[in-house]
Amino acid sequence: MTRSTAQRLAAALRERIERGALPPGTQLSEEALSLDLGVSRNTLREAFRLLVHDSLVEHQVNRGVFVRVPGPDDVTDIYRMRGALETAGVRAAEHAPPALLDAVTTAVTEAEWAADDGDWPAVATADLAFHRALAGLCASPRVDTAMDRLLAELRLAFHTMPSPRRFHEPFLVRNRAIEQLLAKGEYTRAEAELTAYLDDARRLIVDTMPEERP
Amino acid sequence: MTRSTAQRLAAALRERIERGALPPGTQLSEEALSLDLGVSRNTLREAFRLLVHDSLVEHQVNRGVFVRVPGPDDVTDIYRMRGALETAGVRAAEHAPPALLDAVTTAVTEAEWAADDGDWPAVATADLAFHRALAGLCASPRVDTAMDRLLAELRLAFHTMPSPRRFHEPFLVRNRAIEQLLAKGEYTRAEAELTAYLDDARRLIVDTMPEERP
DNA sequence: GGCTAGGATGTTGTTCAACAATCCTCAAGG
DNA sequence: CCTTGAGGATTGTTGAACAACATCCTAGCC
DSSP states (O other): OOOOOOOHHHHHHHHHHHSSSSSOOOOOOOOHHHHTOOHHHHHHHHHHHHHHHSEEEEEETTEEEEOOOOHHHHHHHHHHHHHHHHHHHHHHHSSOOOOOHHHHHHOOOOHHHHHHHHHHHHHHHHHHHHHHHHHHOOOHHHHHHHHHHHHHHHHHHTSSSSSTTTTGGGHHHHHHHHHHHHHOHHHHHHHHHHHHHHHHHHHHHHHHHHOOOO | OOOOOOHHHHHHOOOOOOOSSSTTTTTEEEHHHHHTTTTOHEEEEEEEHHHTTSSSSSEEEETTTOOOOOOOOOHHHHHHHHHHHHHHHHHGGGGGGGHHHHHHHHHHHHHHHHHHTOOOOHHHHHHHHHHHHHHHTTHHHHHHOOOOOOHHHHHHHHTTOOOOOSSSGGGHHHHHHHHHHHHTTTTHHHHHHHHHHHHHHHHHHHHHHOOOOO
């Protein structure tokens, strides 16, 4: 309860953006939103800064803030950094506390359950949770928050895809494979598998994305 | 010149902090600073948000903003994430564009020159530039900015050390060794060397840091 | 003496209204 | 077709005011 008004505002807007109520490209008008949410323009601007911080919105000077529209090169870059953080997690797996390793296994299992139910949004969430858990093996708060921001940005990119519904499903078996390799202590092979995985996923996304506007 | 007033303010404050004019722990009073810098309190608060974003200052609700005082566990965590980003750069070195590899070599050389001159602040800058160049081999804007933030935060930690003057100098020979391994294409050994390097540097810093306050 | 309750004081959090600076639109003119 | 220039709309910034909160000091109690 010790959160500031601006922080609560940012959370509310973040929720709207991730749900898709504010699709990429939308302008967030200061006057309209401040009236809508019942706060002053100044406070709303503070909330905007927080959203800029997790790169969900983009601030153009003298023009306003817009929900970001990640382009193909953004996705490519996100996957580069994901590769750095997740492979670091795999390399750290050998000395990671058991609780963190359990989190990896749990995420894979939950993704499989969701797929059995045909609950594709839940599959997406669990898939991302699996990769967050991989990076989490670093046992580093900074890695964790960086990873969270990357995945939030990626979720935004999914919103621009034509049909993201069953995107994650074919990758579940590869998630399980990586988890097995980790459990068996074959870290080098796990890292190679993960790298190949990320490369394929990135390619698949970039290919189905609309062209970048000039 | 298309920068906002808040951005200019943030840059000015960032410079003061990194120079040490605002040592870690200092409270940044809104009223005093707004009078001093000739801007409104609201604008100053916007600048604060930008500084929070590169984690140079810390915002405590209803208490104000303070220049961060990184503790030993902060340093440990920074080195964890540095390890992830820099080793990723080393692994990407094989396919990195020549310009990025040149940047690595240049940084090492400049560090050696500065050491010959006994210019320890310049040695520190060049040392950090070398590691920034390593991470830069990823050719990823997001990795670059993440690395920049990490190093800025680390510079803050140096300010709390008793005598950071010649800290970087003994590491220069190891920088050169890593650079040589990269040039010879021995990426695996370069990565191992780098990991050992980071571990030693971290230990050295943490051991000379004052105790964390409870 | 030591401890708690309560008020005094200063700081931050938020709002409001106004004006300046900038961008966008659209129509007039070459 | 292109340029140019109002005009309108939005953001950028300010200053003042009040509310909410933290800290410190003091008075009172055990």
